[in-house]
Amino acid sequence: MADDLLKFVSINQQMPTKRTAGDRKADFDEIYDEFDTEGAKEQASRCSQCGVPFCHIHCPLGNNIPDWLRLTAEGRLEDAYEMASSTNNMPEICGRICPQDRLCEGNCVIEKDFDSVTIGSVEKYIADTAWENGWIKPITPAAERKESIGIIGAGPAGLAAAEELRKDGFQVHIYDRHDRAGGLLVYGIPGFKLEKDVVGRRTGRLEQSGITFHLDYEIGREATLSELREKHDALLIATGVYRARGLKAPGVGLGNIREALDYLTASNKVGFGDSVPEYESGALNAEGKNVVVIGGGDTAMDCVRTAVRQGAKSVKCLYRRDRANMPGSVREVQNAEEEGVEFEWLCGPEAFLGGENVEAVRAYRMRLGAPDATGRQAPEPVPDSTFNIDCDLAILALGFEPEDLPALFGSPELRVTRWGTVTVDHASMMTNLPGVFAAGDIVRGASLVVWAIRDGCDAAENIKSYLTAKQQDAA
Template identity: 45%
Template sequence: MQKNVFQFLDVPRQPPRELPVSVRVLGWKEIYGDFAPAEAAEQSARCIECGNPYCEWKCPVHNYIPNWLKLVREGRLFEAAALAHETNPLPEVCGRVCPQDRLCEGDCTLEDGFGAVTIGAVEKYIVDEAFRQGWRPDLSRVAPTGRKVAVVGAGPAGLSCADRLARAGIQAHVYDRNEEIGGLLTFGIPPFKLDKAVVATRRGVLEHMGVRFHLGTEIGRDVAFETLLADYDAVFVGTGAYTPVDGRLPGQDLPGVHPALDFLIANGRRVLGTARDGAGPPELTGRRVVVLGGGDTAMDCVRTAIRLGAADVTCVYRRDEAAMPGSRREVKNARDEGVHFLFNRQPLAIEGDATRGVAGVRLAETAPGGGRASAAALVEGSESVLPADVVIIAFGFRPSPPAWLAEHGVALTPDGRIDTDEPRRYATSHPRIFAGGDAVRGADLVVTAVFEGREAGKAIAHALADRAVPPHPL
């Protein structure tokens, strides 16, 4: 098929249809719809196939974006799916949750003046549609090596590592303390951004590739780490970053104050139908909710609170909107769904008492300007109290290295991350322990966890093939 290189002049950027705001806030469905094949082909054909594709450079996994856009334009869906998996073990997830506006699409040549190619939506289309039509990764030419590796953590880092191990003929056994795979994909990111059926489909695909899951199994409690070291050739650690940043606000222990992840997990489990003992998120119907923080987790909390029927939801951030760390798209979605934003406000204390709970949040205005990292300068005499019934704290997360790492001589950085610095790359200071994802980088993105898991999987396969790691002792 002859390509019209000027298609972008005739065809505007057109993402898939969104659920209308009035409908989406009533439930938990993903808000973005699907491309029909003709729509995906038409939007893909807007790509001008830049000789030096900025989109691809900006993508943390360096997806072959113009190449799979071309395959979609030509209707070669299964080849596009295979190519998407060459660089990304979880493309259908990244197509949904990557902040494309500050990654591939933000750097697309067409972004300035014409509208970026809808890269994320096409990526999602390729894999959803290929899976629907029965395509699966082809491992028929992979020869088993007889090696086996334990993966601790079934988040995006662990799953990506398991994928690469399976492709290298290595038996991957993935352990997770949760009852389902996905890590924060399942027990953090809300269903309106990522439907949990997508993660369940991926689990089936990985099992089809030979990956074995041991769920509801916490390493260090249910199985000793020594057992993994004894039973496997190598171990990959992708345990994430779960220690909430402590704002040390007076009143943060009052009834009605909730840490962001507890709130999101409680709701996620309720929606999944796996809540324990009928536990669920706090009752928010008709209540005034204040969320402290300005990142993606804060956006997930405000949008969840809206869906739980809160009367009023306000996001309080200490800097201005331009300094917000998360995706612009999520801020827009939150605003469209009725969330109010208070910028340049520093929370000083949560007001209330132990009997009646939260009454409000004491705030001070901060001077405009200043980077995210620096402390915000307070404006003298600007204190006020924002009334609230419920406060959710979303100040981010720090690493949470399991104690057994240090006990086995694995070096950590001073801030608690697993040290895999040069020249080792993905290997820790222990010759048979590798690591990646938030546990190594600190809280970051799905796509960076995918990258690290992928590279660590390759590094383990190399090490085992080179006999740099001796066969496991049993």
């Protein structure tokens, strides 16, 4: 084994420098500095190069993590990027936003006693280095194919599929109802986790590669699904899921009770310099307010940390289970606490109190009872435990559900499951409509960006096989 590996016994885990909580609360910039070359090489050298790399197994993309860590440790950064990008269309994005503590790093074999290799930070470093050095070029297919493919949704699944299809020379068109490409990456994730120029580099490269973007284009308004099918040889539905999961509680209809995605989208648009009337009026602005966020996932963490940066008077997060059962990233919870967010563990909302607008949340304490169907302990209310929390802005971050796509697309024949997700043949990823495929959250339900990328790549392979077989049958 080379001298530049297996150094986890002599070198401690080290993340890139994190800005102080006081500094980072003042802006929406990313909170971690970048590794320098020596720092990245040093952390990569801690990889044990184990025979069964659990980091690789627990990565939805099957990234060859030990291989690009070894190349980084050896100073072969261009080769490291080539290795990382061979399985991941967006390594600099995954390096920033993947919950590594639940995936690759959380399953590193040296994690227990020596702390895991900081895989995400190294991934981010080698990809950013590749951009800075001009190693990432527009796609130039070996040969052009005449078949046209339409992709509905410019989020991670749609972008990943578009890249893979363009590599094979297909004519790719992406349709998205928003004014910028990127979907959740642009409007759902705050800049302190993912600065928007990072996404812009990726979408810009796809445009330079010959992929056509149709923005502000809503299926069902500009064209029905049937009309779009007539324009293309195949379609991919990759819309994601954006309809907020509701909460039934007295007073939930009061003013200043808002959905998480509306709140985050407004904040991100302001970051772009857009005029957002609801932000300017204060309806989607936490400045000077007592903010209560209800939920415990990564979206809830995005909301509480955004509220801090907007100058909230206080920020509290209510979650019905305890810290150990928090679905959000452990690092994100820690970052939020450092920035002044207060967590009310084992706590749920009973009612919203106020006149025209919410003035308080009546909450109750909870305890963990018997395990539910998934094996998690089910929370149950503690009798006579209610208390009030001052609240001027309540944000509901309870997850997302699919919109009614058959109605939205003007295509009642499109088959969906009882949960509203699109029904597909899981071997081919094709819907009940010939030549129409679906991938990402609209099939699997709300999930991680890294899974959307994986699904987009798999869908591209299935579309390629379908069109190739169709071409052969016609010959």
